[in-house]
Amino acid sequence: MSENANKLIHTFGALAELGHEVTNKSNFQDTIRTSLHLLLGSLAIMRGGVARYSRFEHELNMLAVRGLGDEFPLSFSLCDEDERQFLTNGLYPIEISKAGVLPFFQVHDQTFDPAKLQLLLPLVIRDETVGVVFLGEKATGEPYTDYDKEIICAMGRHIGGAIAQRNMLSELERRSDENRKLYENLRTTYSDTVKAFAAAIDCKDKYTEGHSVRVGKYSEIIGAELGWGEDEVEGAAVAGYLHDVGKLTVERKIINAPYRINAKESAELNKHPAVGYEILLPIHHPYTDVPLAAKYHHERLDGRGYPDGLYDREIPYIAKIVNLADSFDAMTTDRPYKRRRPANEVFEDLQRNSGKQFAPEIVAALFRGLLKELNGESGEKRFRKLLGREYMETEGLAPMLKNSLNGMTPTSPLTMISLD
Ligand SMILES: [Fe+2]
Known part of the structure; x- marks a missing residue:
């Protein structure tokens, strides 16, 4: 076999390996490093490097270098002349030794010896320059042939x-990051709007100031205790904040x-649950059950609630949560015609009504x-903030709750809790 045929087989082998490398390696740095080694190895080139071109910074940043020494710069700022030549050249090797080519080598000649490099190949993909390959001399000391240059271009591609x-991936990541931030902003806006609404609802009722906000917070705590995910817990909070929005239309x-x-x-x-739903x-x-929570937050498991007198399984789960949060707040806050009830009474009542009004x-x-x-x-001290220190320090509260948790059954006698 002739020397040329051998060379051809060798370089095609390297090209095939390079194609495989580029399509299979998941680590970008490794891909570039191995590609450079394959390119240098296939033509027995002593040294070289690959840099990425940054259009916005007008820079070349080295991705891989071999045999260029520690003093070789990791990035080059391109002056206008460099950039113009570099961008208009196309995917074809530039011979560095030719006078007047790429002045940035003169700018940077304090830090490395330009004689170490002979060729520079702008990497142009679909008319866009994305980087550059630097190549030193061949091991034989012979000049690059046209055939070598063709191989270099093929590998450069x-x-x-x-x-x-x-x-492209980085751009996609950047955009998805931007979208994520936008989405987070939207969520914050939504959440702030919901809270503003809750405050507006509560404003209308001077005796139950902060009621919607507290119901939102209790619903949130319950959702979290039920092991719900972050989004669902937020949904429970929103449902609580907005459950009484229909009251805005009541005199x-x-x-x-x-x-x-x-x-x-x-x-x-x-009428306020149905109006709230509308x-x-x-x-x-973001949480589709929010309107249902407003519509059914006065339903009871035993079918004695309103507006539709639904039974247990017919009531949307979110409405059951808000119903308990609503009742709990009604019992633990002062109303114009009655004081709030003592903690032990409230918890006994909730326990007794578990399975009747409330889901156990x-x-x-x-x-x-x-x-x-x-x-x-x-x-956090969330209940303390919502109920007050005194309430939370009711004697024997913790053992009572512990007992209740152990002894709650859905068969306790039926009683009604009035919600005002
Ligand atoms: Fe209500």
């Missing part, structure tokens, strides 16, 4: 392709009546959350 692919004098309202007024007030339905919530596992979740805080097992 592979290396350029790998860099272009990486650039202020009915909401603020300092006495027990009559049947007619009560009928008016009882208000929330057209909004695109939801009551258990609330008790667990509270017990954890009383035992110092939860980082």
